[in-house]
Amino acid sequence: MNYHWNWGIYWEASPEGTGSYADMLWSGLLVTLEVSAIAWVIALLIGAAMGVVRSLPSPWAKRISGTYIELLRNIPLLVQLFLWYFVMPELVPDAWGDWLKQMPDAPFWNSAVGLGLFMSARVAVQVSTGIAALPRGQQAAGTALGFTLPQTYWYVLLPMAFRVILPPLTSELINTIKNSSVALTIGLAELTARTRAMQEFSFQVFEAFTAATVIYLLLNLAATWAMRLLERRLRLPGYGAG
């Protein structure tokens, strides 16, 4: 029952015939990065839009954004991915459904969009909190300068709000990377899935998982570091002591 350690396993050829186990993990890391990047862009765009809608004075706007946020926040990510992947293609017209299913990268795009939307609800909450945290005078100043409401948001409120919420956004970015691992359930060959494949082929459970653990820690540090750098570059004199 003893576990047979083999730390040299990473350099042995994998039975897939496309390189070593290290190459396998590397390909998974790339997929994790790609999916996370696309999901993050989607989360930022839709999250910002929904956050703005949520901060508008109209009750209808609040209702729409509220429904959006509650729907996405109260269903587990795994179930949401299943809904996008297994359920949606059956509910749209057959031709669209077939097109969706036969995309060669269906798991990839499904994961990116599903994860992006899931995270967008969280970003939306942060953005509207950020806008609410700004002094009321800022909006008035925008109006006084002759800006329309969209212009005030675009030139005044959003740039300020994003600076305010950069620290919480950092942890949401890290969450996006971590959550991308859930996509292994719909067949996405991301880092955790490739780690599992390495475990299944080589039977070296702990070597495979140790490598993945170290890689996730490094990703985490890299993301934190990059966001810190961004925070420092964007800091405005007179705002935030840091």
Add this chain to the structure above:
Amino acid sequence: MRFAPRVLSTGIGIALGLAALLPHQARADGGTLQKIKDTGTITLGYRESSAPFSYLDDNQKPVGYAMDICTRIVDAVKKELSLPALKVELTPVTSATRIPLMANGTIDLECGSTTNNVDREKQVSFTNTHFLTASIFVGKKSANLHKIDDLKGKIVASTAGSTNIGQLDKVNADRKLGITVVPVKDHAEGILMVETGRAAAFVMDDVIIAGLVASAKNPAMFALGDEAFSKPEPYGIMLRKDDPSFKALVDKTTAAFFKTEGPAVYAKWFTQPIPPKGINMNLPLSPAMAKAMKTPSDNPDPASYAP
């Protein structure tokens, strides 16, 4: 600058984790029989959709040909240890979890459809072969897929952790087919991928595919490929490696089983209607398997089973 302490503290975390792992490397073990005696429990690993070997019936209870064999082994263990009250626990396993769970002591016997091959024999052990099966693919009839090359550029599913996905990966790389291989968690998910059009084909052992197709909503929509990915390979009940006393008991029990009631139990699962839907596999004992029942063997080499 909170950055440096963070790196340091995270490093400590990793070190702690690894330190916990290392010390137990070399330790004598008391064998599975001793374990069963000490705990009064034997744990069987079962599959959820490996019909007719090991699968869930209408009450979500595991049944099947391999489960029947395991029941005989459990009876033999009871007798051997004089433990009539031996508790039997059931744990679901997948192709991907069965080997680590066997190694880490979660399950004592794996009763399913696990291919016995040389690679796996380095990690685990197998008792006498209970079936022989080749790896093939299944697609939709309307898609007209016959040879492996017909899968070129398509999405093909196979079960994560199976020998089949390894064979598919290898053929894909060797013949440069550009297939997108999608791993699925279990066989049922694989056939559903084909049924719903998510994948063009599902690669699995022929007998598993036959069972899945037979119990599908519309069996006529599927067609099997003509080209196999492998020769017929042996299935065995899996047990832990380096455990001679337990293996001897299991080997003795299964050998006696195959020589006596083996063909009858086989017939019950492969030539008669089986639960939950009353389908009939219509797979009479092949000459090779009939030979393997007369002269039970745990040889991982497919060539040794030629009739």
Add this chain to the structure above:
Amino acid sequence: MFSDFDFDAILRALPYLFRDGMSFTITLTLLSALGGLLLGTLIALARIGGGKLLAMVAAGYVNFMRALPLVLVIFWFYFLVPYLGQWLTGAPRPIKVGGFSSALLTFVMFEAAYFSEIMRGGIQSVARGQSSAALALGMTGGQSMRYIILPQVLRTMLPVLLTQTIVLFQDTSLVYVLSLTDFLGAASKIAQRDGRLVEMYCFAALVYFLICFLASQAVRRLQTRVAIIR
């Protein structure tokens, strides 16, 4: 082929879904939340009041856990815990740990990192003057923590702790990857057996949504109450 949405398929599966699946999910959630809160509070105390080394180890643990995807941690524990048990108890062989126990341990260890951050924030937000006052009354540091600070922290942080528990409730669905029969696991087993993916996953989504939505509304109401009291 799925144009016929089969409500009957859901009805027939209801007993299994709730008796086996949902009871697993809820037991796992409640026990993990309790265990995570206990361990998390200890970790928070170690970071605030422990020695330098202890504080660093505790911080290392929290940062480590929070850096990893839950899916990876679930796999780690499922395969590793039997060996850990062997090492801790000095047993001659890996300890057999069932699926539920393994999942429970995973979630307790994982959530403790998150609960500890909540408790740490809460402890630090209680005015320093209060612990000074307690010390002036002759209480020891431990007594002031136990009788003055922690009760206040638990009360003010209750909504945040409950919100985290709702997140935990959603996260337990990830034991699907181990083929355990939680609510989602049960739904997917039926879905795959009967070829009713659309029905079962829509129903699972609806149930999760209703439970989490109602729970979070209740937490919000509680929040305003707690706020009024203070």
